[in-house]
Amino acid sequence: MSAAPARAASSGLLTGSGASERRLPWYHLLVTALASIALAAVVLVLLDSFSIGALVVLGYVLHLVVGYSYARAREGRRWAADRLVTLLVLGAFAVAMIPLVSLLWEVVARGLDKLLNPYPGYFFTHDMAGVVGGMASGGISHAIVGTLLVTLGASIISVPIGLLTSIFLVEYATSGPLRVLGRGITFLVDVMTGIPSIVAGLFGLALFITLTGDPGIRIGLMGSVALSVLMIPTVVRSSEEMLRLVPMELREAAFGLGVPKWLTIVKVVLRTSIAGLTTGVTLAVARVIGETAPLLLTVGALPLMNSHLFDGRMQTLPTFINSQYRSGNAVCNSETVTNPITQMQYACSTTINYDRAWAAALTLILIVMILNIAARLVSRFFAPKLGR
Amino acid sequence: MAQAINVEDLNIFYGDFLAVEDVTVTLQPRSVTALIGPSGCGKSTFLRTLNRMHEVIPGAYAQGKVEIEGQDIYAPGVDPVNVRRRVGMVFQKPNPFPTMSIRDNVLAGVKLNNKRLSRSSADELVESSLRGANLWEEVKDRLDKPGMGLSGGQQQRLCIARAIAVKPEVILMDEPCSALDPISTLAIEDLIHEMKQDFTIVIVTHNMQQASRVSDRTGFFTISGTGKPGHLIEIDETEKMFTNPTEKQTEDYISGRFG
Numbered sequence: 278m279s280a281a282p283a284r285a286a287s288s289g290l291l292t293g294s295g296a297s298e299r300r301l302p303w304y305h306l307l308v309t310a311l312a313s314i315a316l317a318a319v320v321l322v323l324l325d326s327f328s329i330g331a332l333v334v335l336g337y338v339l340h341l342v343v344g345y346s347y348a349r350a351r352e353g354r355r356w357a358a359d360r361l362v363t364l365l366v367l368g369a370f371a372v373a374m375i376p377l378v379s380l381l382w383e384v385v386a387r388g389l390d391k392l393l394n395p396y397p398g399y400f401f402t403h404d405m406a407g408v409v410g411g412m413a414s415g416g417i418s419h420a421i422v423g424t425l426l427v428t429l430g431a432s433i434i435s436v437p438i439g440l441l442t443s444i445f446l447v448e449y450a451t452s453g454p455l456r457v458l459g460r461g462i463t464f465l466v467d468v469m470t471g472i473p474s475i476v477a478g479l480f481g482l483a484l485f486i487t488l489t490g491d492p493g494i495r496i497g498l499m500g501s502v503a504l505s506v507l508m509i510p511t512v513v514r515s516s517e518e519m520l521r522l523v524p525m526e527l528r529e530a531a532f533g534l535g536v537p538k539w540l541t542i543v544k545v546v547l548r549t550s551i552a553g554l555t556t557g558v559t560l561a562v563a564r565v566i567g568e569t570a571p572l573l574l575t576v577g578a579l580p581l582m583n584s585h586l587f588d589g590r591m592q593t594l595p596t597f598i599n600s601q602y603r604s605g606n607a608v609c610n611s612e613t614v615t616n617p618i619t620q621m622q623y624a625c626s627t628t629i630n631y632d633r634a635w636a637a638a639l640t641l642i643l644i645v646m647i648l649n650i651a652a653r654l655v656s657r658f659f660a661p662k663l664g665r
Numbered sequence: 666m667a668q669a670i671n672v673e674d675l676n677i678f679y680g681d682f683l684a685v686e687d688v689t690v691t692l693q694p695r696s697v698t699a700l701i702g703p704s705g706c707g708k709s710t711f712l713r714t715l716n717r718m719h720e721v722i723p724g725a726y727a728q729g730k731v732e733i734e735g736q737d738i739y740a741p742g743v744d745p746v747n748v749r750r751r752v753g754m755v756f757q758k759p760n761p762f763p764t765m766s767i768r769d770n771v772l773a774g775v776k777l778n779n780k781r782l783s784r785s786s787a788d789e790l791v792e793s794s795l796r797g798a799n800l801w802e803e804v805k806d807r808l809d810k811p812g813m814g815l816s817g818g819q820q821q822r823l824c825i826a827r828a829i830a831v832k833p834e835v836i837l838m839d840e841p842c843s844a845l846d847p848i849s850t851l852a853i854e855d856l857i858h859e860m861k862q863d864f865t866i867v868i869v870t871h872n873m874q875q876a877s878r879v880s881d882r883t884g885f886f887t888i889s890g891t892g893k894p895g896h897l898i899e900i901d902e903t904e905k906m907f908t909n910p911t912e913k914q915t916e917d918y919i920s921g922r923f924g
Contacts, residue, residue, distance in 0.1 A: 451723035452723035452724045453724075456723075524760070526756060526758060526760040527760060527762060527763075528721070529718065529721060529754075529756065529760070530756065530760045530761075530762065530773075530824070530827075531762075531773070531777055532718060532721055532749060533716065533718060533749055533753060533754035533756070533828070534749070534750075534753070534773055534774035534777065534778075534827065534828070534831055535746050535747065535748075535749040535750030535751075535774065535778070535831060536746070536773075536774070536777040536778055537746045537778075540777055540778065540779065541777070544776075544777050545762060545777065548764050549762075549763060549764055659764075661763030661764050661811075661813065
């Protein structure tokens with residue numbers, strides 16, 4: 278009971294300026310915000326150009342002035358500066374969220390319907406065999422399988438190379454000529470990070486044309502090789518950072534027990550950093566899973582399921598989205614279209630190509646999200662345990 | 666089990682920099698040798714050459730002879746890994762493996778070397794090592810909890826248990842109590858007393874009371890100035906070193922007239 282006045286008195290003593298330097302509760306900010314928005318509304322109505330967007334922007338700008346002045350008068354300079362910076366940070370946050378939220382909203386709004394109709398899962402379990410014109414059928418099972426296989430192939434190539442490179446850089450390239458070699462490798466990895474994806478695609482194409490002599494060759498594996506060119510530098514960089522975070526004391530502890538260097542690396546260094554390594558690999562996968570240009574060149578496109586990574590063209594989600602969107606509006610001459618293979622009749626839709634493209638885009642986002650969640654779970658499971 | 670260490674004409678380098686010059690000394694078996702001296706004089710560096718941990722640092726190396734049981738550990742063809750299995754080490758900062766339980770930390774020397782142990786002999790080794798480190802009673806009910814969950818003093822005793830679990834002949838301790846409170850320090854000093862029945866112990870310490878409490882012999886290192894190499898000035902019975910040292914420099918340091 279007596280604590281509050283005592284505290285007020287002591288804070289007055291501490292600040293030296295009594296009531297002018299005190300913090301008002303947060304809802305004062307809310308009141309000034311509402312006042313600013315009301316003011317903005319009045320101004321906009323008077324100018325006869327009222328819209329929600331303009332209201333928010335003008336209200337925010339007015340509040341920078343109104344809120345600051347109010348806080349300056351009631352709370353003093355230090356808290357007023359605090360209010361102003363809080364507002365600026367909130368504003369920056371909102372601006373940063375606009376593209377993210379609107380992108381997600383747009384993709385979900387346009388793609389969700391196709392994922393759920395004619396029944397949930399239909400779109401994931403059918404390919405585009407025999408789908409022509411505005412036929413409202415077909416799905417992306419072939420593209421999902423293709424994307425997963427090509428990306429898996431790229432990971433199988435990139436993760437060992439990238440991880441071993443980073444182990445070499447951190448654990449072995451520490452002195453003498455190896456250090457010089459390590460510097461060179463770091464430089465080349467940095468250069469590799471900047472390779473445009475289309476160049477990586479041309480590399481994969483040229484490599485396989487040289488090997489086979491067939492200029493028309495298109496294989497899923499070519500896409501994996503092209504993607505791994507993009508993925509390796511990302512894996513090297515992130516793993517290197519993670520391995521450097523492992524304290525030297527842990528390595529010395531293992532050495533002191535008579536553990537050879539290679540076992541120390543495998544069982545202590547990698548084991549301690551595995552959470553971070555998983556996150557790094559997932560980010561690298563997310564980086565390449567949406568690549569379109571190199572896959573157009575190397576994997577091509579195919580309306581049918583081909584789950585053979587080493588033989589023939591495959592469909593992948595990014596190239597599927599690209600080709601569907603490029604097809605544009607379909608022409609509907611009658612209510613229904615007949616599938617020439619199965620002889621089944623389907624409704625005709627003029628916007629079907631766009632619908633499929635958006636639904637496939639949503640699927641791609643979902644796949645990346647699932648990968649991220651899986652990586653989070655793995656890193657939580659393997660993270661060093663500090664609890665009592 | 667415990668072995669004497671003969672050091673002859675040992676010069677220790679960090680790249681081109683000579684850190685410790687010309688050390689010749691014999692460290693007695695089944696006794697505690699303390700190394701004292703000002704910061705940067707090379708005591709820790711010297712200690713780390715006794716199990717070839719010094720060369721882990723990029724560019725660091727040592728020249729000279731360090732003999733354990735008549736075998737020069739710096740002779741060509743000697744595997745530092747084997748040396749470290751015979752000469753264990755406890756570090757300044759407790760460093761249990763964060764991914765392992767208390768039990769696995771004790772067994773780290775076995776498990777990290779891919780050796781197999783039956784469940785019962787592993788249990789036996791865990792208990793005897795933890796008892797050897799005076800930690801058994803405190804942790805016997807939570808052996809599967811993470812080693813990082815222990816207090817600093819317990820973590821350091823866990824590291825000692827981990828070191829003695831590989832059954833070394835010599836144990837090196839690099840300021841093992843500098844991060845601990847007086848009670849944990851006392852626990853570890855008692856432990857050092859018991860351990861010298863079985864091991865040759867070399868301990869680096871900044872605390873001269875500690876040196877006088879735990880050691881049988883004390884060695885004094887110093888440097889004549891920054892950038893100059895460290896030297897072993899004198900090594901003798903601890904009692905003599907602290908009451909009537911031969912060298913003037915030792916007396917100055919011990920009586921606090923140094924620097």
